[in-house]
Amino acid sequence: MSPDYSFPLAPASTESGxxxxxxxxxEWSSETVQLSLWRRKPLLIVGLVIMSLFVLVAVIGPFxxxxxxxxxxxxxxKSPSGSLLFGTDKFGRDVFARAVHAARLDISIGIIIAVLSxxxxxxxxxxxxxxxxxxxxxxxxxxxxxxxxxxxxLALVLVASVGNSVPxxxxxxxxxxxxxxxxxxxxxxxxxxxxxxxxxxxxxxxxPWRIAFRHVMPNSLGPSFVQAALVAGWAxxxxxxxxxxxxxxxxxxxxWGVMVAEGAPDIITGxxxxxxxxxxxxxxxxxxxxxxxxELRGEELM
Amino acid sequence: MLRYLGKRxxxxxxxxxxxxxxVFFIVRVLPGDAAIVRAGPYATQxxxxxxxxxxxxxxxxxxxxxxxxxxxxxxxxxxSIRTGGNVTTELVDRLPASLELAFYAxxxxxxxxxxxxxxxxxxxxxxxDGASRVFAVLGSSMALFWLGLLLIYFLFFRLRWxxxxxxxxxxxxxxxxxxxxxxxxxxxxxxDFGLMWEAFRYLALPVLTLGLVLAAPILKMVRAxxxxxxxxxxxxxxxxxxxxxxxxxxxxxxxNALLPVTTAIGIVFGYMLGGNIIVEFLFAWPGVGRYAYSxxxxxxxEALQGFVIVVGVLYVALNVVIDLVYAWIDPRxxxxxxxDA
Numbered sequence: 001m002s003p004d005y006s007f008p009l010a011p012a013s014t015e016s017g018x019x020x021x022x023x024x025x026x027e028w029s030s031e032t033v034q035l036s037l038w039r040r041k042p043l044l045i046v047g048l049v050i051m052s053l054f055v056l057v058a059v060i061g062p063f064x065x066x067x068x069x070x071x072x073x074x075x076x077x078k079s080p081s082g083s084l085l086f087g088t089d090k091f092g093r094d095v096f097a098r099a100v101h102a103a104r105l106d107i108s109i110g111i112i113i114a115v116l117s118x119x120x121x122x123x124x125x126x127x128x129x130x131x132x133x134x135x136x137x138x139x140x141x142x143x144x145x146x147x148x149x150x151x152x153x154l155a156l157v158l159v160a161s162v163g164n165s166v167p168x169x170x171x172x173x174x175x176x177x178x179x180x181x182x183x184x185x186x187x188x189x190x191x192x193x194x195x196x197x198x199x200x201x202x203x204x205x206x207x208p209w210r211i212a213f214r215h216v217m218p219n220s221l222g223p224s225f226v227q228a229a230l231v232a233g234w235a236x237x238x239x240x241x242x243x244x245x246x247x248x249x250x251x252x253x254x255x256w257g258v259m260v261a262e263g264a265p266d267i268i269t270g271x272x273x274x275x276x277x278x279x280x281x282x283x284x285x286x287x288x289x290x291x292x293x294x295e296l297r298g299e300e301l302m
Numbered sequence: 303m304l305r306y307l308g309k310r311x312x313x314x315x316x317x318x319x320x321x322x323x324x325v326f327f328i329v330r331v332l333p334g335d336a337a338i339v340r341a342g343p344y345a346t347q348x349x350x351x352x353x354x355x356x357x358x359x360x361x362x363x364x365x366x367x368x369x370x371x372x373x374x375x376x377x378x379x380x381x382s383i384r385t386g387g388n389v390t391t392e393l394v395d396r397l398p399a400s401l402e403l404a405f406y407a408x409x410x411x412x413x414x415x416x417x418x419x420x421x422x423x424x425x426x427x428x429x430x431d432g433a434s435r436v437f438a439v440l441g442s443s444m445a446l447f448w449l450g451l452l453l454i455y456f457l458f459f460r461l462r463w464x465x466x467x468x469x470x471x472x473x474x475x476x477x478x479x480x481x482x483x484x485x486x487x488x489x490x491x492x493x494d495f496g497l498m499w500e501a502f503r504y505l506a507l508p509v510l511t512l513g514l515v516l517a518a519p520i521l522k523m524v525r526a527x528x529x530x531x532x533x534x535x536x537x538x539x540x541x542x543x544x545x546x547x548x549x550x551x552x553x554x555x556x557x558n559a560l561l562p563v564t565t566a567i568g569i570v571f572g573y574m575l576g577g578n579i580i581v582e583f584l585f586a587w588p589g590v591g592r593y594a595y596s597x598x599x600x601x602x603x604e605a606l607q608g609f610v611i612v613v614g615v616l617y618v619a620l621n622v623v624i625d626l627v628y629a630w631i632d633p634r635x636x637x638x639x640x641x642d643a
Contacts (some may be wrong), residue, residue, distance in 0.1 A: 004633065008475060024597075043435075043436075043439065094416045121345065141320070144317065144320070145320035145321060145324055148317050148321055148323070148614060148615065148617060149324075149610070149611065149613070149614055149617070150319065150572050150573055150575050152573075153610055153613055153614075155331070156579070156594075156598070156606075157325070157328055157606060157607070157610045158328055160598055160601070160603065160606055161328055161329045161603060161606075181386060183411075185554060191308050201353055222595055237443070237445050240445060241445065241446070241447065241479075241580055243596055244447045244580065245580065245598060246598060246599060247598055255392060258446065260445075260451070262449060264447070264451060264531060264584070267451050267454055267455050267459065267625070268458075268459065268466060268614055270453070270455075270459055272318075275448075275451050276448070276451060276452065279451060279452075280447030280448065281448065282448060283444055283448055284444050286443035286444075286445070287439065287440065287443040290439050290442050290443040290444070291439060
């Protein structure tokens with residue numbers, strides 16, 4: 001039940017056409033390749049399109065909308081319309097402008113957390129898996145303990161005790177996700193280091209550190225990249241969830257979770273747009289990452 | 303079996319000790335002075351010093367550690383600065399509300415996740431499978447608070463099907479006498495079915511919020527393990543021998559898929575222990591999550607620390623229970639054989 005990383009281009013290898021192979025690679029025109037990627041992995045395309053839109057909004061959006069901090073006491077609780085796409089909140093702020101500015105913060109936080117936890121986690125994972133011994137034993141017990149907490153609770157108590165700030169939130173959530181990458185990379189490395197090319201590299205006189213990081217690590221990162229896509233989505237959910245509880249990023253920052261927290265009381269009085277629009281952004285962004293990670297992971301593991 | 307049980311309990315006790323140490327480390331040792339956080343942003347230096355002395359933060363760390371460990375392991379989680387009450391008793395009082403919510407949410411999640419998972423596996427590759435996959439991905443990327451708000455808006459504000467997010471019962475309704483702490487069960491035991499109905503109505507929205515999200519991981523696990531089971535050789539043999547399809551599906555397929563499903567339900571329970579802060583806050587549910595939320599708002603670290611320890615211990619205990627269920631379902635573990643699955 002190995003993950004399916006096959007890509008439609010893969011069968012068109014040139015080596016199999018030789019005399020001894022007996023296997024003739026099918027011809028792939030560029031049209032069939034595109035069609036089959038769309039047909040085989042439709043959610044991947046959907047995820048990539050949504051994510052590209054978000055990145056675009058995050059990069060250029062803030063230059064195109066009005067200042068999200070401007071309040072307007074005469075223009076509060078305007079329902080969504082052509083000029084105010086997401087309406088206004090209790091202070092008369094433009095919800096759409098705030099959501100666009102928040103995209104930059106949330107998307108970058110999600111990606112930073114995914115990259116940080118992957119880099120740190122897989123580095124530790126390689127050391128732990130390749131060298132084994134005492135370091136491995138200590139790392140495994142440590143990850144056991146960290147994983148003994150629900151990740152959200154761990155991040156919550158970390159931020160609550162070190163204090164609210166964006167860097168603290170990023171670090172706290174990163175810590176919660178590092179163990180997943182340690183485990184994943186370590187398992188890959190354990191399988192990888194038994195292969196013959198590792199013996200070959202050793203015989204060629206490479207130092208253990210060089211083998212671990214230049215030979216074994218690149219071959220062990222596949223699953224971690226997939227995991228990173230999933231983690232980016234979960235990180236956005238976690239950061240927004242923390243902000244919703246008043247931990248971490250605080251008002252009046254334009255952040256999706258903060259906006260939902262500010263707008264939540266309005267729901268009871270029927271003013272749905274202040275909370276449901278920014279919340280929808282969170283779900284849409286998390287979903288896009290989930291689609292991408294899920295499709296890359298292959299269908300069997302879902 | 304007994305040896306297995308003993309080993310499992312011992313190793314989980316080690317994990318509990320580890321959790322308690324980690325919490326100490328986070329709250330007391332990490333930069334970000336607990337006394338300053340606790341004193342709030344406008345506190346004077348004297349106030350901070352006073353708090354430091356009051357909570358023993360000025361003692362050397364090893365002394366603090368000893369005091370902390372000895373009080374935690376005698377069941378004393380300290381005093382809440384918000385309420386002035388004992389954290390242990392306050393948490394124990396609120397636990398039944400959380401457990402009732404968790405209990406029904408997991409049941410709902412299993413009722414949604416298991417049948418859809420089986421159906422998706424039996425009809426692998428069809429549109430049913432595709433739809434169930436989209437549902438699963440949506441569930442994994444759903445923000446609990448957003449779904450909760452959506453449900454409140456439509457099912458409470460618009461349609462008035464369910465009561466608003468107030469509490470476990472309507473304001474003024476007297477809760478049933480405590481037997482189990484579950485209002486629904488207590489009301490039924492007292493024979494008050496009107497009250498039981500009311501309790502269910504107030505449970506409906508938070509349970510629906512959690513259950514819909516938690517159904518996703520269960521669905522995924524059921525589908526994946528059902529596919530494994532259905533593609534195994536003994537299922538192929540059974541089918542070749544002409545055993546009726548439904549019998550194959552449930553006797554050969556689902557029974558073998560039960561193990562991973564148990565794991566999934568355990569994971570889901572654990573996830574909920576964290577997620578319930580959000581849901582309990584949203585629905586003003588008076589459980590431990592809501593308690594933690596209130597603690598966070600006023601930097602009541604003692605109470606938050608108590609909550610985290612309780613959640614950690616519950617989580618570990620849950621994993622032990624899951625392992626025992628595992629052993630009970632799977633004779634290979636029960637009889638001490640090595641399992642390679």
